[in-house]
Amino acid sequence: MEELFKELLTEQDTKMILLVIDGLGGLPDPSSGLTELETAETPNLDSLARTSTCGLSVPIGPGITPGSGPAHLSLFGYNPVRHIVGRGVLSALGVDFPLKENDVAARINFATVDNGIITDRRAGRIPDKYASKLCELLNKIEIPGVEVFVRHEKEHRGVVIFRGEGLSDRLEDMDPQKTGVPPLPAKAVVPEAQKTASIADEFVEAAAKILSKNHPAEYRANYVMLRGFASHPGLELFNDRYLLKAAAIAEYPMYRGLARLLGMEVLEKPDGLEDEVRQLKENYNNYDFFFFHVKKTDSTGEDGDFAAKVKAIEAVDKLVPAIVELKPDCLVITGDHSTPSILKSHSWHPVPYMLYSKYARHDKISGFSETECGRASLGRFPAIDNMVLMLAHALRLKKFGA
Numbered sequence: 316m317e318e319l320f321k322e323l324l325t326e327q328d329t330k331m332i333l334l335v336i337d338g339l340g341g342l343p344d345p346s347s348g349l350t351e352l353e354t355a356e357t358p359n360l361d362s363l364a365r366t367s368t369c370g371l372s373v374p375i376g377p378g379i380t381p382g383s384g385p386a387h388l389s390l391f392g393y394n395p396v397r398h399i400v401g402r403g404v405l406s407a408l409g410v411d412f413p414l415k416e417n418d419v420a421a422r423i424n425f426a427t428v429d430n431g432i433i434t435d436r437r438a439g440r441i442p443d444k445y446a447s448k449l450c451e452l453l454n455k456i457e458i459p460g461v462e463v464f465v466r467h468e469k470e471h472r473g474v475v476i477f478r479g480e481g482l483s484d485r486l487e488d489m490d491p492q493k494t495g496v497p498p499l500p501a502k503a504v505v506p507e508a509q510k511t512a513s514i515a516d517e518f519v520e521a522a523a524k525i526l527s528k529n530h531p532a533e534y535r536a537n538y539v540m541l542r543g544f545a546s547h548p549g550l551e552l553f554n555d556r557y558l559l560k561a562a563a564i565a566e567y568p569m570y571r572g573l574a575r576l577l578g579m580e581v582l583e584k585p586d587g588l589e590d591e592v593r594q595l596k597e598n599y600n601n602y603d604f605f606f607f608h609v610k611k612t613d614s615t616g617e618d619g620d621f622a623a624k625v626k627a628i629e630a631v632d633k634l635v636p637a638i639v640e641l642k643p644d645c646l647v648i649t650g651d652h653s654t655p656s657i658l659k660s661h662s663w664h665p666v667p668y669m670l671y672s673k674y675a676r677h678d679k680i681s682g683f684s685e686t687e688c689g690r691a692s693l694g695r696f697p698a699i700d701n702m703v704l705m706l707a708h709a710l711r712l713k714k715f716g717a
Contacts, residue, residue, distance in 0.1 A: 324558050324711060324712065326558050327709065329709040330604075330605075330641070330645075330709070331559075332595075332638060332647070333606050334638065335609065336628070337570075337610050337612055338614075338617070338624075338653065339628075339649065339667060340650055340654070340685060342657050342658065344656075350684065351612075351624040351628060352667060352684050352685060354621075355626075355629045355632070357629065359632045359633070359636055363683070364683035364687065365678070367671040367675055367678065369688045371688050371693075371696075373697055374389050375395055376697075380660075380661050381661065383570075383651060383652070384569075388400065389698035389699045389701070391701075392557075392702030394699060398550055403476075406568065406569055407476055408572030408576055409570070409572025412474070417482060418477065418478050419545070420543075421477075422474055423450075423453075423465070424539065425446060425449065425471045425526075425538070426537075426538045427439075427534075427537060427538065428497075431497050433494045436493075436494060436540070438537075439471075440470045441471045442470065445534060446473065449530070449536060451465075452525050452526075453539070454466075460479055461479035461482070462477070463478075475541065477518075483507050484508070484511070484545045485507070485508040487499070487501075487504060488542035489515065489519065498538065499540075501519075515541055522539045526538060547576075554578055561602060561603065563581045563606045564594050564606065565581070565585075566586075567608065588609065588631065591609075591634075592637050609631055611627040644673075645708040646670070647669070648671070648683075649698075653665070664685075667685055670704055670708060672709070676692060678692050
């Protein structure tokens with residue numbers, strides 16, 4: 316099918332917008348029986364859903380919990396199982412680091428560790444002003460035979476890049492993804508990665524010594540955990556793949572990095588949702604396709620803050636009229652994955668999806684929610700089909716066969 320749609324591609328003067336509400340899907344609150352999206356007051360999303368084609372998208376496969384990278388790759392039409400992109404690469408590109416072909420990058424999580432046990436994987440979501448200074452200290456770490464670069468990403472997150480000969484990204488994560496257990500040592504998946512595993516262990520040990528003396532008392536970021544070891548994958552560029560001129564509007568570095576990896580033009584870093592809409596309006600005539608990313612719905616879900624996620628969804632709802640006023644030929648509003656507050660993490664649950672176009676059939680549903688989208692015409696479908704659906708509704712695919 317991938318080769319087929321490439322044969323059918325045609326260039327048209329049509330506009331496409333993909334609005335990704337990160338971590339959109341949720342689970343019912345025990346007290347109300349409603350998800351975050353069902354609880355939120357979303358008159359604009361509900362109205363648009365009634366004149367759209369809707370469904371539930373499955374990021375990877377039934378029962379598979381996706382990371383943000385593979386979930387977005389699916390929405391962009393790249394097979395996320397075939398094209399593995401580690402979090403480290405996305406973080407490095409997201410902070411504009413000049414990544415070289417053989418570099419190995421890994422995401423850093425500042426964490427709190429007591430007596431060898433992780434008590435907080437995010438060190439209280441340590442603010443940027445503290446975390447950036449800690450990254451500057453860690454950037455001074457020296458390891459024989461390798462160059463080490465440390466850059467701050469956002470809040471408790473940073474990125475470390477190792478540069479040298481004979482490095483490999485085939486390492487397991489050092490972050491166990493839960494509290495109450497010790498951090499993990501670096502573990503090579505293949506023998507040729509053992510050198511890099513030793514370097515990673517040495518870096519973490521050096522970082523812990525520095526942080527033990529320098530962490531801010533109120534956040535106690537006294538440890539780092541590394542995950543998402545990766546080298547540059549060299550993916551086919553988005554614009555070449557779809558005959559589009561694409562732009563990305565995203566505040567969070569990782570998603571800026573993913574867009575840059577795919578060759579999208581990454582617009583200036585916005586300052587909040589209203590600024591994202593401003594960028595969309597000001598650049599609307601210059602591009603065919605816009606990737607518009609909203610992060611707060613995911614971070615509030617990961618924090619287990621149901622009410623805050625509801626408010627984040629309601630804030631997005633207020634943006635919808637301004638986006639619709641631009642009259643895109645195809646507008647998709649969905650999430651990359653579900654992040655239920657009750658789980659405080661990503662989950663495997665399908666994601667509400669709506670496609671708005673003058674060429675779309677209208678689903679007779681009452682609004683935009685997990686339950687209503689599950690009743691709609693698209694049913695459950697693979698998220699990797701999103702780009703083909705968008706291209707078709709923007710009249711960018713020719714007829715197949717005679």
